[in-house]
Amino acid sequence: MSLETLGWQGLVILVLFGLSLLIATYCTYAERVIAAFLQDRVGPDRAGPYGLAQPLADAVKMFTKEEFFPGGANKALFIFGPCLAMVTALMSSAVIPFGNFLKFGDTVVHLQGIEINVGMLYVFGIVSLGVYGIMIGGWASNNKFSLLGAIRAASQNISYELAMGLALIAVLMMSGTLSLREITLQQSVPGEWHFWNIVKQPLGFIIFCVCAFAETNRTPFDLPECETELVGGYHTEYSSMKLGLYLFAEYINVFVASAVMSVLYFGGFNFPFQYELSQWLQSSRGLSADMAQNVISILGFAGLFLKIFAFIFFFMWVRWTLPRFRYDQLMRLGWTILIPLAIFNILLTGGLINFGVIAEVKQWWLTSPIAVR
Amino acid sequence: MQSLSNRAKKLEKKPFTLAERAYLPAIFQGLSITMRHFFMKKATIRYPEETRPFSPVFRGLHVLKRDEQGRERCTACGLCAVACPAEAITMVAGERKKGEQNLYREEKYAVSYEINMLRCIFCGLCEEACPKAAIYLQADKMAPPRYERDEFIYGKDRLVEPVSPDNRSKRGIQLTPEQADKLRSQLA
Numbered sequence: 001m002s003l004e005t006l007g008w009q010g011l012v013i014l015v016l017f018g019l020s021l022l023i024a025t026y027c028t029y030a031e032r033v034i035a036a037f038l039q040d041r042v043g044p045d046r047a048g049p050y051g052l053a054q055p056l057a058d059a060v061k062m063f064t065k066e067e068f069f070p071g072g073a074n075k076a077l078f079i080f081g082p083c084l085a086m087v088t089a090l091m092s093s094a095v096i097p098f099g100n101f102l103k104f105g106d107t108v109v110h111l112q113g114i115e116i117n118v119g120m121l122y123v124f125g126i127v128s129l130g131v132y133g134i135m136i137g138g139w140a141s142n143n144k145f146s147l148l149g150a151i152r153a154a155s156q157n158i159s160y161e162l163a164m165g166l167a168l169i170a171v172l173m174m175s176g177t178l179s180l181r182e183i184t185l186q187q188s189v190p191g192e193w194h195f196w197n198i199v200k201q202p203l204g205f206i207i208f209c210v211c212a213f214a215e216t217n218r219t220p221f222d223l224p225e226c227e228t229e230l231v232g233g234y235h236t237e238y239s240s241m242k243l244g245l246y247l248f249a250e251y252i253n254v255f256v257a258s259a260v261m262s263v264l265y266f267g268g269f270n271f272p273f274q275y276e277l278s279q280w281l282q283s284s285r286g287l288s289a290d291m292a293q294n295v296i297s298i299l300g301f302a303g304l305f306l307k308i309f310a311f312i313f314f315f316m317w318v319r320w321t322l323p324r325f326r327y328d329q330l331m332r333l334g335w336t337i338l339i340p341l342a343i344f345n346i347l348l349t350g351g352l353i354n355f356g357v358i359a360e361v362k363q364w365w366l367t368s369p370i371a372v373r
Numbered sequence: 374m375q376s377l378s379n380r381a382k383k384l385e386k387k388p389f390t391l392a393e394r395a396y397l398p399a400i401f402q403g404l405s406i407t408m409r410h411f412f413m414k415k416a417t418i419r420y421p422e423e424t425r426p427f428s429p430v431f432r433g434l435h436v437l438k439r440d441e442q443g444r445e446r447c448t449a450c451g452l453c454a455v456a457c458p459a460e461a462i463t464m465v466a467g468e469r470k471k472g473e474q475n476l477y478r479e480e481k482y483a484v485s486y487e488i489n490m491l492r493c494i495f496c497g498l499c500e501e502a503c504p505k506a507a508i509y510l511q512a513d514k515m516a517p518p519r520y521e522r523d524e525f526i527y528g529k530d531r532l533v534e535p536v537s538p539d540n541r542s543k544r545g546i547q548l549t550p551e552q553a554d555k556l557r558s559q560l561a
C-alpha cells in the first residue's frame with residue numbers, strides 16, 4: 001500500500017468516525033422527535049430550526065452538570081466503565097464496509113475503516129466486550145440497583161449472543177467467508193437486486209434482529225436500565241457526561257447494529273439496478289469505467305446509510321410501541337425459542353446447501369463475468 | 374354467583390393460538406397502530422405562539438374596575454376579603470379627602486388593596502360578594518408565572534383598571550361609545 005493510499009485511508013477512517021459520532025448525536029434528537037410523533041406530539045422544536053440544535057444544548061447540559069461520585073464507589077472503575085462502553089461501541093464500526101471503493105488513477109480508496117478477513121468475528125468480539133463497560137460501571141457504583149442492572153445486562157447479552165451467533169452461522173455457511181466486504185459483494189448479482197441475504201435467510205434475519213435489540217439493550221429488552229424497577233439500572237449513580245457517554249454508547253451500538261444488519265441481510269452498499277446504471281453512465285454519459293464505479297460507490301454509500309437510517313428508525317419505532325419484557329420472559333424467549341429456532345435455521349440452510357439450491361446460485365455468481373473480486 | 378347488575382361478562386382463559394404465541398403478528402399490529410399515529414395530526418399547542426381559546430366564563434386575573442367617570446368603584450368594605458376562602462385579599466381603608474371626588478366614587482376607599490395570587494384559587498367568590506361591582510375576574514387574562522414569591526402579591530398598581538376608556542375588559546362594565554367619549558372629554 002502506497003503512502004498516498006494510506007493517507008486517503010486515514011481520511012476515510014476519520015470521516016467514518018466523525019459520521020458515526022454525528023449520527024449517534026442526532027439519534028438522541030431523532031429518538032425524541034420520533035417518540036413524540038408516535039405519541040401525537042411534536043417533540044423538541046425550540047433549539048434552532050426544528051430543534052436541530054437540541055443535541056448541542058443537551059451536550060452543554062451534560063457537561064455543566066455536577067460530577068457525582070457515590071460514597072464507597074471504586075473511583076477508578078467508576079470512570080473506566082463509561083469509557084469502556086464508549087470505546088467498544090466506537091471500535092466495532094471499524095470493519096463495516098460503508099461503501100465499495102473509489103479509484104483515482106492508481107489510488108484505490110476503500111470506503112471502509114479496515115478490511116480484515118474475520119470482520120464479522122471482530123464485530124462479535126467487540127460487541128461482547130461492550131458488556132464489560134456496563135458490568136464495571138454497575139459494579140463500581142456500590143449500589144444494589146446498579147449491580148442488578150449490570151447482572152441483568154451480562155446474562156442477557158450472553159444469552160442473546162448465542163442465538164445471534166447461531167443465526168449468523170447460517171449466513172456464514174452460505175457465504176463461506178467472515179469478511180463483511182465479501183459478504184456484501186456476494187449479495188450483488190447483476191440485475192437481481194432481490195438477491196440480498198434477507199431472501200435466503202428470512203428466519204435468520206428475524207432471529208438476528210431480535211437479538212440485536214437485546215444486545216443493544218433497547219426496548220423491549222431494556223431490562224438493564226429498566227426505570228420502573230431499578231431506578232436507572234446500571235447507570236443509576238451516573239451523572240454529567242459519564243451518563244452521557246453511556247447513553248451515547250447505546251446509540252452508537254444501535255447504529256452499528258443497524259449497519260451490521262444492513263450489510264449482512266440487506267445487501268450492504270449494493271442497491272437495485274447498480275449495474276444497469278453503471279452501464280448507462282458509461283455508454284450514454286461517456287464516463288470511464290473508473291468514474292462510473294466511483295459514482296456507483298458514492299450512491300452505494302448513501303444507499304447503505306439510508307438502510308441504516310431505516311433500521312435506526314425501526315429501533316425507535318419498536319421502542320415506542322412495545323412494552324418491556326419481564327425478565328423470565330426474556331430468558332425463556334432467548335433460550336427456549338430463539339436458540340432452537342436458530343439451530344433449526346442452520347439445519348435448514350445446511351439442507352438447502354446440500355441439495356444444491358444455494359450452491360447452484362453461488363456457482364452462477366462466481367462464474368459471472370462481473371464478479372469483481 | 375348471581376351478578377347484581379346482570380352485566381357481568383364471563384371470561385374464559387383460552388389457550389393461546391399459534392399466531393398469538395408466535396407474538397410477531399401482535400407486534401406488527403402494534404407497529405401499524407403507532408405508525409398511524411406518526412402521521413396523525415398532532416395534539417400539541419405550541420404555547421407562547423399559539424394559545425388555546427379561553428372559555429367565556431374563565432376566571433382569570435382580577436381587575437378593580439372604575440366607573441363611567443373613571444373613579445375607583447371599590448369602597449373597601451372588606452366583603453370580598455371575608456368571602457375569600459383562601460384569604461388572599463388584604464386591604465387598608467382610608468377616607469376620601471376633599472378634591473378627590475374624581476378619583477374615588479365613595480367616601481371610603483381602599484388605600485391599599487392586595488391580592489396574593491399564590492393563595493388565590495380563582496373561585497370568583499370575591500366577585501360575587503362585591504356590592505359595588507368593583508372586582509371582577511377577567512376572562513382573558515391569567516396571572517403569569519414569576520421568579521419571586523413577592524411578585525405574586527398584586528397591589529393596586531397592577532389591579533386597578535388603567536384610566537383609559539379604550540381599555541375595556543371582556544367582562545365587567547362595558548362602556549358605550551357615548552360614555553367613552555364623555556370620559557375622554559373629562560380626562561382631557
Ligand code: SF4
Nearest residue numbers: 457493494496497499
Ligand atoms: S377568586 Fe376566590 S380565592 Fe381568589 S381572591 Fe377572589 S375570593 Fe379569594
Ligand code: SF4
Nearest residue numbers: 447448450451453503
Ligand atoms: S372590592 Fe368590592 S367587596 Fe371588596 S372591598 Fe372593594 S367594594 Fe368591598
